[in-house]
Amino acid sequence: MSTGVNLKELAAELKLSPSTVSRALNDSYEISEATKKKVISMAEKLNYQPNPFARSLRENKSKTIAVVIPERMSSFFSKVVDGIEEITQQHGYHLLVYSTHEDVDREKKIVNLLMNGRADAIIMSVSSQTSDISHLTRLHERGFPLVFFDRICTDIPTTKFITNDYESGFEGTKHLIQQGCRKIAFLMLSKELSITKDRYRGYLDALKQAGLSPEPQLNITCCQEEEQNVEAIRQMLMSPDRPDGILSSVEKLALATYHAIKRTDLKIPDDLKIISFFSNLSIASLLHPSLTTITQPAFSIGEECAKLLMKKLTKPRQPDLPNQIITIPSKITIRSSTIAV
Amino acid sequence: MSTGVNLKELAAELKLSPSTVSRALNDSYEISEATKKKVISMAEKLNYQPNPFARSLRENKSKTIAVVIPERMSSFFSKVVDGIEEITQQHGYHLLVYSTHEDVDREKKIVNLLMNGRADAIIMSVSSQTSDISHLTRLHERGFPLVFFDRICTDIPTTKFITNDYESGFEGTKHLIQQGCRKIAFLMLSKELSITKDRYRGYLDALKQAGLSPEPQLNITCCQEEEQNVEAIRQMLMSPDRPDGILSSVEKLALATYHAIKRTDLKIPDDLKIISFFSNLSIASLLHPSLTTITQPAFSIGEECAKLLMKKLTKPRQPDLPNQIITIPSKITIRSSTIAV
DNA sequence: TTAAAATACGGAAACGTTTGCACACATTAT
DNA sequence: ATAATGTGTGCAAACGTTTCCGTATTTTAA
Structure with a gap:
C-alpha cells in the first residue's frame, strides 16, 4: 500500500x-486567500489525503462512532444502523459496527476494546443476557x-431512545382482548431486558383492566436455538389450557409461532390470534395469514441517536449527554392474524 | 473523555x-522475564490501554477492515458480515461497515474516503448501479x-469469492422445466452485475437444452421502489403471454412476486412456479406456499474473505492477493412453490 | 514620522507509540 | 589477562498532523 503524498x-x-x-x-483566518487557493489546487492535483491517524493522535478524536447491536440479521437493527449512518456520514464520521450475538461476554470484550479511544462514542442496544452492567457503568x-x-x-x-413500549404492550393486548381472546400468552427475549419489562407491564395492565x-x-422466554423456540411454543399450543392469543415482543418468536402452528391443526386467527413487535413490514403482510404488527420507527431511532451525538461531538463546548429517556411512538398495523372470526 | 494512563x-x-x-x-526477546512480569502486572493494575492511533501512525496499519455492501437489510449480506466478523475478531481486527444503498455515487465516495489508510483492506460487493469501476481500479x-x-x-x-451462479441458474431453470414450466421469466437486479450475467447464462442454457x-x-429488472417492482411483476402476470415459471435472482423480487400474485387470481404453484436465490431460510419456509430456494453459503463466504485477508495482513511478507475466483457452491432446497400439480 | 496593530507565514513542540542504535555490565572464549 | 560475545536497558528518532509561539513585513493610528 503506497501511501500517497503527505503534508x-x-x-x-x-x-x-x-x-x-x-x-x-483547514481554512484558517491567518492565511491569505491567494495562498489558500494555491494550496488547495496543489493538494487536489497531488491528491493529498490527510492521514487520519496522525490527525486523531493530535486532536484526540477519531471521527468514528461504534455501534453495538445484539444481532445483524434483524430488520430492526439493520434499519437503526442505516439511520445512524445517514446522519453520521453527513458529518464525515465512520461507523464501527459490532454484533454481540446476544452474548454478554462478547459484549464485555467489545466494550472493553472500545475504551482505548478508537471510537468517540458508542451507540448500543444491550444483549438479552446483559444483567451485570459494570462494563458499561x-x-x-x-x-x-x-x-x-x-x-x-x-x-x-445518559440519554436513551426507546419506543412507547408500555403503551404498545397495553394496546396490543387490548386489541387481542377486543378480538375475543381470553387466554393471552406473552413471548419474550429475556426477563432482564428493559423492553421486556415495559411491554410486559402493558400486557399485565391490559389483562387486569379486562x-x-x-x-x-x-x-x-426465547433461547438462541430457533428449533427449541418452535418446540416450546408448539408444546404450549398443544397443552389443554392453550392460549387463544399471543403477544410476541420479539420478531423471531412471531416467526417461531408461525412455524409451530404449522405443526398443529390449529389455525390463525380462528384458534389463535397473534400480534407481534415486527419491523419487516414486507414480510409481515406476506405471512399467511398476514401478521398484525407493532412497528418501531427503527430508522428514526437511529437518526435521533446520531443527531444527538453529532451535536455533542461536533459543536465546541457541549454538556454531557443528559440523563433522559426519549420516546418515539411505534405504530400498530392490524392485519389478518388478529381478525375475529 | 479522560484518556487513561499512557506508556x-x-x-x-x-x-x-x-x-x-x-x-x-510486546513480549520482545530483549527483555528479561522478571521485568516483563512486573510491567505486565503494573499495566493491568493501571489499566493501561495503548493508544490505537499512535500505534497505527507508527506502524502504518490500522487493524481495521472496511466492509462495503449494497444494503444492510438483507439476510445474505448480514450473514456475510457476521462471517467476516467471526474471523477478524479473532485477530483483533475491527470492522468499518458501509452501505452504498445500491448507489454508485455513494460507493465512490466511500471508496475514496478509504484511500487514506483508515482501513487496511476492503471487502466489498458492488452496487447494482456500478458499471464504471475506475474508483476501484x-x-x-x-x-x-x-x-x-x-x-x-x-x-x-484480485481474489473474488462467488457461488456457482451459472450452475445455480441452470439447475434452477432446469428444475422449473422438469416441473412443467414452458415460459420462464427471469428477474434480476441489473444487467451489469456479475451475478446477473452468470445466472442468466445458466438460465439461457437450460432453456436452450430444453x-x-x-x-x-x-x-x-429491479428498481429501488418496492411498489414499482410489484406492479411490474403484476403487469407481466396479467399479460396474455404470462410466464408459468419464475427464476428470481434476487431475494427482494421473489417477495415482490408473492406480493404481486396476491393482487391476481393466480395461484402458486398451480399457475406459476417460482424459485429464487434466497438467504432467509426461516422466511422461505413460512411463505405461502413455501418457497423453493437457492441458498448461498453467506456466512462461509464472509469467513473465507476474512481468512484470506487475515493471512495477507498478519503474516510477515505475503504476496499480493492472487487474481482468482473462488467458488463456493449454493444449495437448492425444493419446497412447495415449484411442486408440479 | 513613529509607534502600534494587523497580516501572513515559519519553526518547533506535541500527541503516544515503536524501534534502531548505543551502552553498561556480565559471561564466556582465547 | 584480554577480547569477544551476550544480555538487559535507555536515548532519541520517526510516523503525519495541528497549533503555540515568534517574527518579518505591511498597514493603521497618533
Missing part, C-alpha cells in the same frame, strides 16, 4: 512550510459518550 | 524507560488489498 511533501512542492499548508487546508463514568436505544440500561445516567389474570405457563 | 506514565511508575515497557508489553492499482464477494468486478485482478427460447418480455 510535508505537499509543502515542499509549494515552497511553503507544513504549518502554513495545514492552516490553508465503567465506560460511562470515564466520561465516554454513550447512548442507548431500545434495549437500554436504565441505571446509567378482568383477566395472567397465567405463568403462558410466558415463554 | 510514559506507566514507565515512570515502574522506573523504567518507555522503550523497555513497550518491548516488555485506482484503489487496486495503489496496492490497496481488495477482495470482492458475490457481486464482483471481473476486470480487477428447446425453449427466451422471451424478452419475460425479463424484469
Whole structure:
C-alpha cells in the first residue's frame, strides 16, 4: 500500500512550510486567500489525503462512532444502523459496527476494546443476557459518550431512545382482548431486558383492566436455538389450557409461532390470534395469514441517536449527554392474524 | 473523555524507560522475564490501554477492515458480515461497515474516503448501479488489498469469492422445466452485475437444452421502489403471454412476486412456479406456499474473505492477493412453490 | 514620522507509540 | 589477562498532523 503524498511533501512542492499548508487546508483566518487557493489546487492535483491517524493522535478524536447491536440479521437493527449512518456520514464520521450475538461476554470484550479511544462514542442496544452492567457503568463514568436505544440500561445516567413500549404492550393486548381472546400468552427475549419489562407491564395492565389474570405457563422466554423456540411454543399450543392469543415482543418468536402452528391443526386467527413487535413490514403482510404488527420507527431511532451525538461531538463546548429517556411512538398495523372470526 | 494512563506514565511508575515497557508489553526477546512480569502486572493494575492511533501512525496499519455492501437489510449480506466478523475478531481486527444503498455515487465516495489508510483492506460487493469501476481500479492499482464477494468486478485482478451462479441458474431453470414450466421469466437486479450475467447464462442454457427460447418480455429488472417492482411483476402476470415459471435472482423480487400474485387470481404453484436465490431460510419456509430456494453459503463466504485477508495482513511478507475466483457452491432446497400439480 | 496593530507565514513542540542504535555490565572464549 | 560475545536497558528518532509561539513585513493610528 503506497501511501500517497503527505503534508510535508505537499509543502515542499509549494515552497511553503507544513504549518502554513495545514492552516490553508483547514481554512484558517491567518492565511491569505491567494495562498489558500494555491494550496488547495496543489493538494487536489497531488491528491493529498490527510492521514487520519496522525490527525486523531493530535486532536484526540477519531471521527468514528461504534455501534453495538445484539444481532445483524434483524430488520430492526439493520434499519437503526442505516439511520445512524445517514446522519453520521453527513458529518464525515465512520461507523464501527459490532454484533454481540446476544452474548454478554462478547459484549464485555467489545466494550472493553472500545475504551482505548478508537471510537468517540458508542451507540448500543444491550444483549438479552446483559444483567451485570459494570462494563458499561465503567465506560460511562470515564466520561465516554454513550447512548442507548431500545434495549437500554436504565441505571446509567445518559440519554436513551426507546419506543412507547408500555403503551404498545397495553394496546396490543387490548386489541387481542377486543378480538375475543381470553387466554393471552406473552413471548419474550429475556426477563432482564428493559423492553421486556415495559411491554410486559402493558400486557399485565391490559389483562387486569379486562378482568383477566395472567397465567405463568403462558410466558415463554426465547433461547438462541430457533428449533427449541418452535418446540416450546408448539408444546404450549398443544397443552389443554392453550392460549387463544399471543403477544410476541420479539420478531423471531412471531416467526417461531408461525412455524409451530404449522405443526398443529390449529389455525390463525380462528384458534389463535397473534400480534407481534415486527419491523419487516414486507414480510409481515406476506405471512399467511398476514401478521398484525407493532412497528418501531427503527430508522428514526437511529437518526435521533446520531443527531444527538453529532451535536455533542461536533459543536465546541457541549454538556454531557443528559440523563433522559426519549420516546418515539411505534405504530400498530392490524392485519389478518388478529381478525375475529 | 479522560484518556487513561499512557506508556510514559506507566514507565515512570515502574522506573523504567518507555522503550523497555513497550518491548516488555510486546513480549520482545530483549527483555528479561522478571521485568516483563512486573510491567505486565503494573499495566493491568493501571489499566493501561495503548493508544490505537499512535500505534497505527507508527506502524502504518490500522487493524481495521472496511466492509462495503449494497444494503444492510438483507439476510445474505448480514450473514456475510457476521462471517467476516467471526474471523477478524479473532485477530483483533475491527470492522468499518458501509452501505452504498445500491448507489454508485455513494460507493465512490466511500471508496475514496478509504484511500487514506483508515482501513487496511476492503471487502466489498458492488452496487447494482456500478458499471464504471475506475474508483476501484485506482484503489487496486495503489496496492490497496481488495477482495470482492458475490457481486464482483471481473476486470480487477484480485481474489473474488462467488457461488456457482451459472450452475445455480441452470439447475434452477432446469428444475422449473422438469416441473412443467414452458415460459420462464427471469428477474434480476441489473444487467451489469456479475451475478446477473452468470445466472442468466445458466438460465439461457437450460432453456436452450430444453428447446425453449427466451422471451424478452419475460425479463424484469429491479428498481429501488418496492411498489414499482410489484406492479411490474403484476403487469407481466396479467399479460396474455404470462410466464408459468419464475427464476428470481434476487431475494427482494421473489417477495415482490408473492406480493404481486396476491393482487391476481393466480395461484402458486398451480399457475406459476417460482424459485429464487434466497438467504432467509426461516422466511422461505413460512411463505405461502413455501418457497423453493437457492441458498448461498453467506456466512462461509464472509469467513473465507476474512481468512484470506487475515493471512495477507498478519503474516510477515505475503504476496499480493492472487487474481482468482473462488467458488463456493449454493444449495437448492425444493419446497412447495415449484411442486408440479 | 513613529509607534502600534494587523497580516501572513515559519519553526518547533506535541500527541503516544515503536524501534534502531548505543551502552553498561556480565559471561564466556582465547 | 584480554577480547569477544551476550544480555538487559535507555536515548532519541520517526510516523503525519495541528497549533503555540515568534517574527518579518505591511498597514493603521497618533
